Amino acid sequence: MRAVVVSEYGVLPEVREVPEPVVADGSVVLKVEATGLCRSDWHGWMGHDSDIVLPHVPGHELAGTIAAVGAGVSGWAVGDRVTTPFICACGSCEQCLAGDQQVCPNQLQPGFNYWGSFAEYVAVPYAAVNLVRLPDDMNFATAAGLGCRFATSFRAVHQVGKVVAGERVAVFGCGGVGLSAVMIASSLGAEIIAIDTNSEALTLAREYGAVHTIHASADTVAQIHELGGAHVTIDALGSNDVVQQALQALRPRGRHVQIGLLPSGVNLDVGRLIGQELTWLGSHGMPAHAYPEMLDLVANGNLNPQQLITRTITLEETPAALAALTTATPAGVTVITP
Incomplete structure (x- = not known):
């Protein structure tokens, strides 16, 4: 099969022929119909994830049709249209049995723990607990975006952040995750403030429900407080500077939801966290x-x-698009069709 192969961190990957995945017991192999290009893929390519072993095939947002079904998998057949969370949980540990598969200690992630979906075929382990059947009228491109960015934002906004109508929500970073958060929080009746350095991204944020848009600067926190401060802040980018701004922008007893990865760590103003009784929440997939x-x-x-x-x-266009994330994140979501 054709796949995007990373042979060296930070060096442009290449598209080449590699062996197709072999279906294992309890798993399925999918023919990839669409897969998303995500900033997490960039982090992996740059060597920020210790689980990756080179050579490697990235890709973790995916949708496709089942091409092979392993022994012990029931209820699924070749040709079924499916997607999957980017976290493939084991289904049998304490966390999984409690319904918390997103923090499964035995999880496998395509594009990180094993070869991912920037390819014509990809394996999905523990199929019984990780496959999601697609509605007949949902196209594969839309479904591919659900597996990481949109599903992650849905859980972060709705289930973890518990955003409700009338609350003011500041979303820092309007890439795929951030724009998803804007759309979801707006649908819940929240008043959205979108913050980014990209004017095109802010234009999209308004289209998806943002009431206010702020071009990120040293005055961002002051501008949010002029609007009354935020009940909820969301870091959809992953930046120490953004985290500090997000905490400073909160009203007393506000909630901060961290979605963006922080590979270099973060320094928190714990005094403010305590004095204002702020809540820091992490959210990881769905x-x-x-x-x-x-x-x-x-x-x-x-x-x-x-x-x-x-x-x-x-x-063929994917290696250059991945490398381009080093300097800028394009507005909206990019989908790859193998």
């Missing part, structure tokens, strides 16, 4: 069993993740 609520909202038109897709590229 388990397969939680998808139906999100899919129902998409089906009835309350959420429109397909609107986030601004670019579709081929495998």
Whole structure:
């Protein structure tokens, strides 16, 4: 099969022929119909993830059709249209049995622990707890964006951040995760403040429900407080500077939700965290069993993740698009069609 192969961190990957994945007991192999290009893939390519072993195939946001079914997998057949969370949980540990597959200690992540979906085929382990059947009218490009950015934002905003109507939510970073958070929080009736350095991204944020947009600067916190301060802040980028601004922008007893990865760590103003009784919340993906609520909202038109897709590229265009994330994040979501 053709795949995007990383042979050296930070060096442009190449598209080449590699062996197809072999279906294992309890797993399936998917023919990849669409896969998202995410900043997490960039982090992996840059060597920020210790689980990656070179040579490596990135890609963790995916949708496709089942091409092979392993022994012990029931209820699924070749040709079924599916997606999967980027966290493939084991299904049998204490966390999984409690319904918390997103923090499974035995999890496997395509594109990190093993070869991912920047390829024509990809394996999905522990199929019984990780496959999500797609609605017949949902296209693969839309479904691919659900597995990481949109599903992650849905859980972060709705289930972890518990955003409710009337709250003021400041979203820092309007890439795929941030724009998803804007759309989801707006659908819940929140007043959205979107912050980014990219004017095009801020324009999209307004289209997806942001009431206020702020071009990130040294005055960002002051501008948020002029609007009344935030009940909830979301770091959808992953930056020490953003974290500090997000905490400073909160009203007393506000909630901060951290989605963006922080590979270099972060320094917290613990005094402010205590004195203002702020809450710091981490959110990491969403388990397969939680998808139906999100899919129902998409089906009835309350959420429109397909609107986030601004670019579709081929495998051959993927290495350059991955490298381009070093200097800028394009507005909206980029989807790859192998």
